[in-house]
Amino acid sequence: MECKVIFIDVDGTLVDYENNLPASAKEAIVKARRNGHRVYICTGRSKAEVYDEIWNIGLDGMIGANGGYIEDHGKTILDLKLSYEECKHIVDWLKSRNLEFYLESKNGLFASENFEERGRSAIQEYSRRKGKDHIEKISVRDVFPDMIFGACLYREDVSKISFVLNSYQDHLDSVKEFKDLKCSTWGGKGEIALFGDVGVKDVTKAYAIEKLLKHIGARKEDTIAFGDAKVDIPMLEYCQLGVAMASGGEEIKAMADMVTDGVDEDGLYNAFVQLHLI
CATH class of the missing domain: 3.30.1240.10 (Hypothetical Protein, Haloacid Dehalogenase-like Hydrolase; Chain: A; domain 2)
Structure with a gap:
């Protein structure tokens, strides 16, 4: 399959709400990147809240502050701040x-x-x-x-x-x-x-994804987004395929193209398999 650009929310999607990272989620990302796919976290967290356990998975970069910060392979692409x-x-x-x-x-x-x-x-x-x-x-x-x-x-x-x-x-x-x-x-x-x-006004995860895709020269048609909360809806709407976690809110599950298992039920890994990413 063609290489995809994958965007993964952190809290409630990659990790549970006690910051536990399922081993299966880490395995899914490692295998997907080995298969040539790009993987970014796309989160409301600031960079300071992305701890070593997450970075050590191996990621292509991150979107933080719900779209106000973009980093690709260690290079800052966008960093919007309050005055x-x-x-x-x-x-x-x-x-x-x-x-x-x-x-x-x-x-x-x-x-x-x-x-x-x-x-x-x-x-x-x-x-x-x-x-x-x-x-x-x-x-x-x-x-x-x-x-x-x-x-x-x-x-x-x-x-x-x-x-x-x-x-x-x-x-x-x-x-x-x-x-x-x-x-x-x-x-x-x-x-x-x-x-x-x-x-900062007029910033969303979708806004940041669009800017990142332009930077890396990737197509919107090759994007997949994973999320669990209302703030993730613009991201799922923008990307070609939107996947909601079963442990997420009813609003995002209703609009998603696909619903996978909960974060504690190997949901990320199972979706990666179903989507033939790994």
């Missing part, structure tokens, strides 16, 4: 509302003073909704092992800022406050969302 003034505005606004948050940068994750305590319950609930057991043992440092506390939060290297919602109204108010930026939610649909985020 220092925008970052300061967001940080000050969040502090004024007593909302805990963290800054996402390729240089690290920088947390607000009480994020470790306040974020723990939100992360545990996020894991519970994904069907995980023993959620009471999950901590912020389990999910974000390299998170930095106590650093200056006024920065010029920030791609986006995530914050714990006290209520859905916090998100609605962020939309009004930051009209020139992109305000989203994650960790649940609509009013049950657990987190809000603020980043």
